[in-house]
Amino acid sequence: MTSQAVASPFTLAVSAEMVFLDRPFAERVRRIHELGFQVEIWDWTRHDLGALESLREEGVVFSSMTGYVRGRLGDAEGAEELLATAAESVPVAKRLGIPRLNLHGTGLDDRGLPVRAEPVETGPMWLTAQRTLGRIGELGEREDVMFVLENLNTAVDHPGVPFATAADCLALVESVDSAHLGLMLDLYHAQIGEGNLIELCRRALPWIGEIQVADVPGRCEPGTGEIAYPAIARALVELGYTGPVGLEGFASGDDELALERFRTAFTP
Template sequence: MSTDAATTCPFTLAVSSEMVFLDLPVTERIRRISDLGFEVEIWDWTRHDIDALAALRDEGVVFSSMTGYTSGRLSDPEGADELLAGAEKSVPVAQRLGIPRLNLHGTGLDSDGLPVRPEVAVTGPMWLTARHTLARVAELGERAGVTFVLENLNTAVDHPGVPFATAADCLALVRDVDSPHLRLMLDLYHAQIGEGNLIELCRQALPWVGEIQVADVPGRCEPGTGEISYPAVARALAAMGYTGTVGLEAFASGASEAALARFREAFTP
């Protein structure tokens, strides 16, 4: 990372190793992302060689977030117990890799991002169960010294059938639990598809945000490839006083290194 970029970017920038440099083995992807000056996100830790990732950490790689459960869901007691059990297994992995944020969704997702058990409608009892489940998750995070982050998704394109998917739903749950160990993973790609009004959404959500993720719409590629004015979003976030992590969770429209450069440029207001 250039000195100019490091001194003028007000955010910590991270990149998902699951979506760029796809022609390389995952350890080489992670090393390449880190060498370019970014923190690194992973998804399902059960699909990774944790010893290899720990060795990369020893080399100086900084990991930003990972999936914080293995299965389960928020909306019913059986699924909640399953989710908590997976979260408890995830914590030691996060601690070993120095990962501060563990990501959650409304329900378990398969390899295509589809819910293992779709929910057509969310009832009042499901909301109460989800709130209680997340309070238990926050207590686990407090004991372990990590933060769980609940990510909003879109149901129109990528994740049909996921309950508690919108940013508004996730924010309501996080705000109601009101714990520093449960925050919002605000994904602006998903929010643009489902809700829009991104700058105002950021403003309303900011006190509960643990991280912001980005990709452009349509196509889920890097900033500058679609309809979202990410430089304007970046300027607004800086003006709001946000100095946390912005993660690129996007495919590269061409060369991965060029995509990461465009991401950095968009978020160096």
């Protein structure tokens, strides 16, 4: 299957961590690019950066990556670790031309579970998280990159992660009020945890750095579950959003067909 020249009003990206899983990573990246999408990656320490840099020279555009290696938002020790590994991540992002560096409330293991589960956020944790993200915004300003805080769901994929909901992430991002700290609004996670997605997009619009999508249940491409993504796409156009939309989901069957379904859903 070859990509079709379909004009989406959004910049469409696909996570190479979740599709074409039968191929080596560099081949996944190349095929996503050939099909007309930007490419998202996760933990840069697990990849051959030389190979990814060569792919960039071929024309691959990387949309986002995980912007830290270890650390947590809500306690002093974890905050220092998060800030240190965020600083280590910036040169990698610049090497690969990646404009957005993704953060979570705490470090995640290989299964997406928190390295330290903290299902209840205390007042001191909130204050520490706000201060930590303020320093992240300062780092982003110094280095001219954007960090984005991603919401997660705790019911299915990420139990025990603090500051997980879109409402929590938005509150923190708003309170910091930095041009270099935005929201990675993941609508798959938000549907499980909160719902009311179009209103959520409207509320979060000034702070959105990127939107990520997958359907519910199953975390596969749009059209495989309950979320009316074409309606969300139309609403985003009406709201004036023309930024990046990334598929962070698995293919329900054929990978290339899944990517075309994603493209179609976001070409209102």
